Amino acid sequence: MKSVTKTGGQLIVEALKANGVKRISCVPGESYLAVLDALYESGIGVLVCRQEGGAAMMADSWGRLTGEPGICMVTRGPGATNASAGLHVARQDSIPMILFVGQVARDMREREAFQEVEYRRAFTEFAKWVGEIDDARRIPEFVTRAFAVATSGRPGPVVLTLPEDMLVEEVEAPEAQPYTRIESHPGKSQIAAFERALKEARRPMFIVGGTRWSEEAHRDFADFAARFRVPVGCSFRRQMLFDHLHPSYAGDVGIGINPALAREIKEADLLVLLGSRMSEMPSSSYTLIDIPYPKQKLVHIFPDPEELGRLYRPDLAICAAPAEFVAALKELEAPASPAWSERTGAMHESYLKWSKPPEDGPGPVKMGPIMTWIEENVPDDAIFTNGAGNYATWLHRFHRFRKYNTQSAPTSGSMGYGLPAAVAAKQLFPEREVVCFAGDGCFMMHGQEFITAVRYGLPIITVLVNNGIYGTIRMHQEREYPGRVSATDLINPDFVAYAQAFGGYGELVERTEDFGPAYLRARASGKPSIIEVRLDPEAITPTRTLTQIRNKT
Numbered sequence: 001m002k003s004v005t006k007t008g009g010q011l012i013v014e015a016l017k018a019n020g021v022k023r024i025s026c027v028p029g030e031s032y033l034a035v036l037d038a039l040y041e042s043g044i045g046v047l048v049c050r051q052e053g054g055a056a057m058m059a060d061s062w063g064r065l066t067g068e069p070g071i072c073m074v075t076r077g078p079g080a081t082n083a084s085a086g087l088h089v090a091r092q093d094s095i096p097m098i099l100f101v102g103q104v105a106r107d108m109r110e111r112e113a114f115q116e117v118e119y120r121r122a123f124t125e126f127a128k129w130v131g132e133i134d135d136a137r138r139i140p141e142f143v144t145r146a147f148a149v150a151t152s153g154r155p156g157p158v159v160l161t162l163p164e165d166m167l168v169e170e171v172e173a174p175e176a177q178p179y180t181r182i183e184s185h186p187g188k189s190q191i192a193a194f195e196r197a198l199k200e201a202r203r204p205m206f207i208v209g210g211t212r213w214s215e216e217a218h219r220d221f222a223d224f225a226a227r228f229r230v231p232v233g234c235s236f237r238r239q240m241l242f243d244h245l246h247p248s249y250a251g252d253v254g255i256g257i258n259p260a261l262a263r264e265i266k267e268a269d270l271l272v273l274l275g276s277r278m279s280e281m282p283s284s285s286y287t288l289i290d291i292p293y294p295k296q297k298l299v300h301i302f303p304d305p306e307e308l309g310r311l312y313r314p315d316l317a318i319c320a321a322p323a324e325f326v327a328a329l330k331e332l333e334a335p336a337s338p339a340w341s342e343r344t345g346a347m348h349e350s351y352l353k354w355s356k357p358p359e360d361g362p363g364p365v366k367m368g369p370i371m372t373w374i375e376e377n378v379p380d381d382a383i384f385t386n387g388a389g390n391y392a393t394w395l396h397r398f399h400r401f402r403k404y405n406t407q408s409a410p411t412s413g414s415m416g417y418g419l420p421a422a423v424a425a426k427q428l429f430p431e432r433e434v435v436c437f438a439g440d441g442c443f444m445m446h447g448q449e450f451i452t453a454v455r456y457g458l459p460i461i462t463v464l465v466n467n468g469i470y471g472t473i474r475m476h477q478e479r480e481y482p483g484r485v486s487a488t489d490l491i492n493p494d495f496v497a498y499a500q501a502f503g504g505y506g507e508l509v510e511r512t513e514d515f516g517p518a519y520l521r522a523r524a525s526g527k528p529s530i531i532e533v534r535l536d537p538e539a540i541t542p543t544r545t546l547t548q549i550r551n552k553t
């Protein structure tokens, strides 16, 4: 093995290059100047952000859309705590990511030195692994392990902290080598058992979710579903895993699930969870599958053995990444006329009806026709991002996702995710349209990253649904405490002026028919844009108004 003599900062950057890193997001700090210096002329693209939460969410979005760890660098203390918002998303959503955090010098630790935090204690629950690199000679070992941990089994974030004095030390260290991807294939006998279970079934149901998919697996699974005519639902915010116009598509297994679909999942005689954990949101608060003994015969495929049987005891547990399981399905022979063909067709019909946007609604701007316009005018390969809020319901229920890698949205329900996720997506796929859906509450959580889009020439289109309230919470509030409005009203800046002040393009939409032309002008502007859609707060869900929720009518 060759060795090299370099500073800790240089060794970090060398290890990133050895692992194929092309870009990082960061907010700089004096605690890791030596790394910043090593990035100079490194060829690695640096996306300088305005708040570490946004920077970490950009790295999460890269990880989500590539399967390779997104890399983020932040300073100690306040930088790290800001970034923890993005760490939490990556943890809950099983996204590979590595967060590098500057740390106080080794001889100052345990004095509560300036901005000192003991990250191995503080971030244990936020990350798959938290390591502190005490010795610059061990940088290749730590970084290679970080890549392996972030991507293997159930992917997730890793935190590596970098004592400031370690980074300037010049040492002889082994030359960094790329990490080895850990694959996890299903066994032959497991595939045979899966085939038997499917043969015996009358009412099968597949739910796809999680990560460790690929474009090829997406295509191959669509082929499998077409050959076997099985119904397929997508777990919450994993909608890009299955073409919504595929005749097997049964709908979104998320918040506000189609009741007909929920019934079919409960009444299935074979339930196949492919990559999904079926956590609180997709399981309708753990009501679709009994814990610990499901009524349905359960096949659970997941890349981490610790997840299998944790909540739901499976009849057949297969420890494999979805992509590798799907590859094994090619060998299976489909029945000539599956017993469930008609049921699958009926479920798809039910989905098509469920996903038809309403034409009416309170106020002069109606989201239903706006969604119809988007469906007809935005390309199939456009990437949609969002954070949390009722506005996202319009996207989840009415947008028909067609292709792989067209969605970047937090299953963890983190507000403020959509804008940084869009910036990252556009940087990754400059030739594709990237549309950020945001509420007025959600947008303002990381609205400062709009300048990052401007700075790097990333013309994202933001559809900012402004109803002047923290709508989701107001909805819950009116239901639980009718008429007692507390802490859910907002005032907002002029979002058109905001976009312009940042050097972007802005439009205000106050009538439904103005949306299409505004969108086309935003697209033509070639600039990052905000289309502010003024929505009546009464239009809180596609089917119920705030007043109806308050009055329980």
Ligand SMILES: Cc1ncc(C[n+]2csc(CCOP(=O)(O)OP(=O)(O)O)c2C)c(N)n1
Pocket: 388, 389, 390, 391, 392, 413, 414, 415, 416, 438, 439, 440, 441, 442, 443, 465, 467, 469, 470, 471, 472, 473
């Ligand atoms: C970081 C974070 N803080 C708070 C919440 C709780 N929360 C969920 S939705 C929501 C309101 C979202 O408001 P807005 O973006 O305006 O969308 P709307 O619901 O009005 O459509 C809040 C406060 C959250 N999910 N994430």
